Amino acid sequence: PAFIRNFRQGRLGPPPQTPLIKKKEESGKEKEKKKDSTTVVATRRDDATDKPSNGGKPNGANTSTSRQGREQPVGVVAMPSPPPVVVQPAATELATGSRGGGDSAADDDEAQTTPRASAAMPDGPVPSFSLSSPEEPSNANPPAATPSSSQPKPPAPAPAPTFGLMAPPPRPSAPSLRPPPSPAPSRLPVPNRNPLAPSSSSSSSQSSSLALPPTHSAKPKKPSRQVVLTPGHSPLDWARLSSNPGANLRGLPPNAPPYIRVTPSMLKRQTGRRGTDAWMVLGGRVYNVSPYEKFHPGGVPELLRGAGKDATQLFGEVHPWVNFEGMLSACLIGIYVAEEEAAADNSD
Numbered sequence: 001p002a003f004i005r006n007f008r009q010g011r012l013g014p015p016p017q018t019p020l021i022k023k024k025e026e027s028g029k030e031k032e033k034k035k036d037s038t039t040v041v042a043t044r045r046d047d048a049t050d051k052p053s054n055g056g057k058p059n060g061a062n063t064s065t066s067r068q069g070r071e072q073p074v075g076v077v078a079m080p081s082p083p084p085v086v087v088q089p090a091a092t093e094l095a096t097g098s099r100g101g102g103d104s105a106a107d108d109d110e111a112q113t114t115p116r117a118s119a120a121m122p123d124g125p126v127p128s129f130s131l132s133s134p135e136e137p138s139n140a141n142p143p144a145a146t147p148s149s150s151q152p153k154p155p156a157p158a159p160a161p162t163f164g165l166m167a168p169p170p171r172p173s174a175p176s177l178r179p180p181p182s183p184a185p186s187r188l189p190v191p192n193r194n195p196l197a198p199s200s201s202s203s204s205s206q207s208s209s210l211a212l213p214p215t216h217s218a219k220p221k222k223p224s225r226q227v228v229l230t231p232g233h234s235p236l237d238w239a240r241l242s243s244n245p246g247a248n249l250r251g252l253p254p255n256a257p258p259y260i261r262v263t264p265s266m267l268k269r270q271t272g273r274r275g276t277d278a279w280m281v282l283g284g285r286v287y288n289v290s291p292y293e294k295f296h297p298g299g300v301p302e303l304l305r306g307a308g309k310d311a312t313q314l315f316g317e318v319h320p321w322v323n324f325e326g327m328l329s330a331c332l333i334g335i336y337v338a339e340e341e342a343a344a345d346n347s348d
């Protein structure tokens with residue numbers, strides 16, 4: 001700048017003492033520097049003015065807005081050429097961006113792809129409709145379906161391809177109709193499996209695998225013969241009562257020995273009928289089951305089936321899992337003995 005100032009001021013004054021060659025070179029350099037200086041000044045002013053509005057970016061879009069007023073004289077020299085070139089693509093980008101509402105790069109791609117899709121879509125529908133229309137009437141109502149589908153399709157290109165794609169579905173409907181015939185072959189393996197278990201002896205392995213469950217399930221679960229116990233006669237109530245030492249469940253006089261010898265003649269009179277207690281022999285021991293009658297889950301009649309006799313076998317046939325010794329410990333009278341043994345003991 002100082003040289004330029006001196007040069008501008010030196011026009012009127014004497015030229016500097018320099019050889020002609022240097023003057024020529026300097027003159028050429030000065031011309032270039034003039035251009036550079038103008039450009040520099042212009043760019044400096046543009047930068048100074050654009051930075052606040054343009055954010056330091058030399059885009060033409062913002063220069064068009066910032067270039068209102070004082071910048072024009074300087075900017076007209078250097079800026080005009082780049083801005084219009086840059087501004088035009090920017091304007092197109094903004095226009096496409098405003099249309100698509102997305103990024104400029106994406107808009108460029110969309111602008112290219114969207115016309116291709118629109119052009120391809122209208123071509124497809126026409127042949128697809130002609131194919132779909134004949135199939136639909138065969139499956140559905142011919143008068144209503146064909147005209148309604150054919151009319152809206154030609155005007156609207158976009159929905160048409162979708163319907164054209166929908167035409168194939170009728171074909172899947174045909175395979176859906178195919179399964180009905182297929183069940184026939186599928187029925188063949190099914191009967192093969194079924195006959196294996198009941199009758200066919202060809203494959204013993206499969207029949208044995210299937211035979212095991214029936215054997216377990218074949219065990220006939222006897223219907224429960226339990227009765228509804230009256231209130232206060234639940235198993236828990238019996239446990240509470242039998243554990244009470246003060247309760248006399250034996251039914252014997254207080255002075256009776258802890259264990260007595262019971263003979264068959266004695267036992268057969270204790271049937272639980274006619275005001276007598278029901279005595280029952282279980283495992284060689286004699287129990288008075290009368291206190292337990294209303295607690296018996298199988299009911300009183302069932303319990304009395306073994307009264308006045310040795311019911312060990314019967315008891316075992318009905319419920320061998322029942323722990324009679326523990327449940328009837330408070331009802332134990334004595335031991336079951338033969339008449340001779342009792343007579344011998346009494347004689348002794």
Ligand code: HEM
Nearest residue numbers: 224225226297298302303305306311314315318322324327
């Ligand atoms: C010998 C005479 C007896 C007969 C005929 C008899 C019969 C029965 C019957 C039919 C049932 C129902 C089984 C079922 O659930 O279907 C039953 C259940 C029962 N009986 Fe007896 N009973 C007798 C003696 C006894 C005695 C002396 C006791 C007490 C120790 C007793 C305790 C039970 C018990 C606890 C059940 C329930 C079993 C269970 O739910 O698994 N029974 N009895």
